Amino acid sequence: MVPNKSSTSSVDVGLRILIQISQSKSKSNFVVKPKFNLKKPTFLTTNRVDPTCFLKSCHLCNKKLSLDKDVYMYKGDQGFCSVECRERQIYMDEMKEIEESTKKMVASFRESCRRCETGALLEQFRQQHKPLSSPKDRAIFVL
Structure with a gap:
């Protein structure tokens, strides 16, 4: 079935263009995608x-x-033989x-x-290099 021009949506037109482009370039059905590396899960980074x-x-x-003995758990995946070992690990993690x-x-x-030292040094530099006031403002003492 060939669609009418009036019933053709923009999606159909876009797909038709893609099909025409892909047919004109090569007859291959391969899709080339960039290679990606899988990262190891972070939850397995225990000791x-x-x-x-x-x-x-x-x-x-x-x-x-x-x-046949109790296992004392901490952080979901860490098992300890005693309350003391578990508490030591908790203490070490807190420290x-x-x-x-x-x-x-x-x-x-x-x-x-x-930043404070830089600001203080800058202010000191400005005070030392402050331009002299104009002669009108200065008092001149004549004896």
Whole structure:
């Protein structure tokens, strides 16, 4: 069925143009697309070497986890043999977060101090190099 010119939509016209362009260039049905690399999932970036050993050993002390004993979980995928190991890991993570935030605060403070020092130096420079006032404004003392 051949559509009438009056019933042809702009989409049909656009598709017809694409078909004509593709037929005139080559008879191939291949579509060329740029190559892309798959990135490894970020959730597997724990200290574990092999993701298949999930919950086989304690995340902190590497002690073998037993099926007949409790496993203490932290952050969803980290298993621990005891409450103590789990609490130590929580404490270490909190200390790491505090260190990182402290480093950011110190860096921010240093940056703001640099701006303050620069402003103070600029003001001092302006004061030293202030043009002298005009002779009319100066008082002249004659003896």
